[in-house]
Amino acid sequence: MNIIEINNLTFRYKNRFIYDNFNLNIKRGTWVTIAGPNGAGKTTLVKLLAGLEKSYSSISIFGKPVNKKNMYEIRKEIGFVFDNPDNFFACETVADELAFSLENMAVYPPTIKKKIREISSLLELDDILNENPYDLSGGEKQKVALACALMLEPRILVLDEALIMVDVKQKARLLEILKKYNKEKRVTIIFLTHDLKETLYSDRLIVLNKGKIIIDGPYPKVFDEERVMRKIGLEVPFEVELSQKLRVYGLVDEIYLDLERLVDNVWK
Numbered sequence: 001m002n003i004i005e006i007n008n009l010t011f012r013y014k015n016r017f018i019y020d021n022f023n024l025n026i027k028r029g030t031w032v033t034i035a036g037p038n039g040a041g042k043t044t045l046v047k048l049l050a051g052l053e054k055s056y057s058s059i060s061i062f063g064k065p066v067n068k069k070n071m072y073e074i075r076k077e078i079g080f081v082f083d084n085p086d087n088f089f090a091c092e093t094v095a096d097e098l099a100f101s102l103e104n105m106a107v108y109p110p111t112i113k114k115k116i117r118e119i120s121s122l123l124e125l126d127d128i129l130n131e132n133p134y135d136l137s138g139g140e141k142q143k144v145a146l147a148c149a150l151m152l153e154p155r156i157l158v159l160d161e162a163l164i165m166v167d168v169k170q171k172a173r174l175l176e177i178l179k180k181y182n183k184e185k186r187v188t189i190i191f192l193t194h195d196l197k198e199t200l201y202s203d204r205l206i207v208l209n210k211g212k213i214i215i216d217g218p219y220p221k222v223f224d225e226e227r228v229m230r231k232i233g234l235e236v237p238f239e240v241e242l243s244q245k246l247r248v249y250g251l252v253d254e255i256y257l258d259l260e261r262l263v264d265n266v267w268k
Contacts, residue, residue: 046080095130098129101148223255
């Protein structure tokens, strides 16, 4: 079942077409990563899905056309996390920030407190609940923004460069958490990035360039197109390059983004 359908999307900015007859369907419960260099159209696509930009096309989410009439109901079911959380915060403590959206929906206070405990434990935020979000590091701010989105239990989670400030170790941990959340809750994740290392848990990887899909397929098979990725300016991870070379010599039979798994496989 498609949870998002985009048919013949046309959108231009200052007389320049960003998208022209663009088509994309996303199935419920999948993790779809959309990668591409700067200017590929990733953030514009998010704004169109959020109704922040008007398109002259057919975009439907949950079977409802994205328009002024349906936008309020659609947004209640989608969590958006952007690269700059400073534009998002409105409260003086992390705990208040987590509670903010649910309080506006008149959710029962004990339910809100229970949800805060659940999400802060999941994302390991317990130690900073009483901190001012503006005083946190960039990576901590992004974790809080992610937590705020999860508080609403969205059916779709859209992450636009949402972990760009998180350190490598924490990022790996968060990706694992999100993958478990994706599978257990059947939450559809749309993950937009320019960093191909962040595609590790994708079911499907789409590579965009200048508003066009140039690669679309299951992870990690799409890395067979590494030359195309390089041509548009995407940095192919070392692990992928090494996997390709080892595969030529018959030492591995697939592409790896996890170096530890690659080494283990070679030494079997």
